[in-house]
Amino acid sequence: MNIGHCWFGGAFLYRFYMNWRPIFIKENNTNDLLKYILENGMIDLTYVQEQIEMKKREEILKRHNYSIWHSDKEDVWYSYLPDDSKPNNRKKIKRKRRRDLEDIICDFYISMQSEHTKATQSKDWSIESMFYEFMKHKANEVNSGTIKRMMADWERFYKPEKEFIAIPVKNLTKINIDDFFNGVLGKYNLKKKAFYNMCGILKQTLEYAVDAEYIEKNPYRIKVNKKKFASSSKKPSTKEVFQTNEKEMLIDEMERRLKNNPSNTAPLAVMLDFELGTRKGEILAISKTDIVNNRIHIHKQLVEEFDTSDLNNIKSMGFHVVDYTKSEDGDRWLPLTDKAKRIIKRIEMINEKFGYQYEDFLFVKDNNCLTPDAIDAQIKRGCEHIGIPVKTMHKIRKTYASTLLHNGVNLSIVKDMLGHADESTTLKHYIYNIEDSTETDNKVLNALESLNYEKSAQSDQNVIPFTKRKRTENLEKSTFSVL
Numbered sequence: 001m002n003i004g005h006c007w008f009g010g011a012f013l014y015r016f017y018m019n020w021r022p023i024f025i026k027e028n029n030t031n032d033l034l035k036y037i038l039e040n041g042m043i044d045l046t047y048v049q050e051q052i053e054m055k056k057r058e059e060i061l062k063r064h065n066y067s068i069w070h071s072d073k074e075d076v077w078y079s080y081l082p083d084d085s086k087p088n089n090r091k092k093i094k095r096k097r098r099r100d101l102e103d104i105i106c107d108f109y110i111s112m113q114s115e116h117t118k119a120t121q122s123k124d125w126s127i128e129s130m131f132y133e134f135m136k137h138k139a140n141e142v143n144s145g146t147i148k149r150m151m152a153d154w155e156r157f158y159k160p161e162k163e164f165i166a167i168p169v170k171n172l173t174k175i176n177i178d179d180f181f182n183g184v185l186g187k188y189n190l191k192k193k194a195f196y197n198m199c200g201i202l203k204q205t206l207e208y209a210v211d212a213e214y215i216e217k218n219p220y221r222i223k224v225n226k227k228k229f230a231s232s233s234k235k236p237s238t239k240e241v242f243q244t245n246e247k248e249m250l251i252d253e254m255e256r257r258l259k260n261n262p263s264n265t266a267p268l269a270v271m272l273d274f275e276l277g278t279r280k281g282e283i284l285a286i287s288k289t290d291i292v293n294n295r296i297h298i299h300k301q302l303v304e305e306f307d308t309s310d311l312n313n314i315k316s317m318g319f320h321v322v323d324y325t326k327s328e329d330g331d332r333w334l335p336l337t338d339k340a341k342r343i344i345k346r347i348e349m350i351n352e353k354f355g356y357q358y359e360d361f362l363f364v365k366d367n368n369c370l371t372p373d374a375i376d377a378q379i380k381r382g383c384e385h386i387g388i389p390v391k392t393m394h395k396i397r398k399t400y401a402s403t404l405l406h407n408g409v410n411l412s413i414v415k416d417m418l419g420h421a422d423e424s425t426t427l428k429h430y431i432y433n434i435e436d437s438t439e440t441d442n443k444v445l446n447a448l449e450s451l452n453y454e455k456s457a458q459s460d461q462n463v464i465p466f467t468k469r470k471r472t473e474n475l476e477k478s479t480f481s482v483l
Contacts, residue, residue, distance in 0.1 A: 077101045128165040134208040144306035185228045237432040241399040253382040275340035277400025280393045330419035401430040
């Protein structure tokens, strides 16, 4: 037997062929390989090792994020390697031969993987350490607002539980998780949605730990006393929507505030939203070009960006408009009422009079879009001034939805106007009674009295004919039987 060749049983040869077949797909004919093994009963281990290394090399070069190019002028090959200390976080490398350049690239990534493996094996990563590493990874996948919200939940629910977050991830058990979740549920009055959002932080952290090969098995589960959930029953209409009289009072107040400060279009944004029912970020992103004939295209939103480089000290970087809404269903066309068209005309006149312009957005000031804070301030102070409970722009959105359904618009259409994916969301969270208690009582009483009157009238009309008919039928039967 030649050096580098070994003899194995048929079962092993078959397993070897099936396990390593993908390695030879590109460089070899797999049928020839199988034929060679079956005929000779031998494997050239040196050859196999070479093929494995070749396959590994191909995978590394395929995942290399930078192009490899040749400079004809210098007759050298170029590429980049990641380097946080350099501009654009990369450094240029070159070699005379392409293969030499590829060797450098492969060695770099193999070394990185080796260091990662050593770190994984040598460190007992706590839940807290793992969470922060996961968040740095997560920041590359989601917007900064999501990172900010996740950090807020971490600060509130996880950080106070120092014993739990200090547990090494590899030692974490399902019982540890059960105790933590039940403790949080007992300590905070959380509704089901808020609780599961909180749980999601641990779930995603442990999924990352598995993917990064820090742990082999994910111990995550939810096993809690669901009776501890806070009631998810709907809040009263008086808190969730503007009653008819409140809406009228608030609009009058917005007119008063506009009169006192004629250059501020924020009160008009509040008034316009009663006609559109959009999200706050959507109404502030409306452009003149979005208005076509008697309809308006809602397809953008104003979002806040954050600097998340220091997760414990996240800072706002300001607002900007993005060309998407909260969800795919949020891209929609809304019909414009005559009142909405008049409000838009007033906004354009104010912008022209005071020289406000930022691209072609409606709500602008100081060469930028109005911020959500400007709108929130108007509606908060307005509610306080007229003496009603302070409600938000989101309550206007619910008022819009409830008004549509109240006036006979099909629920499916209401859902589309709001930009929701399904009717259940609309019905469960956005539909309320917009009338006050007196109006509601009168409507119920009128309906019941009308119903009672109709039943009474119908009963009076039916009793006598029924009795006569019955007696006649009995008489006929009696006469027939005698005959």
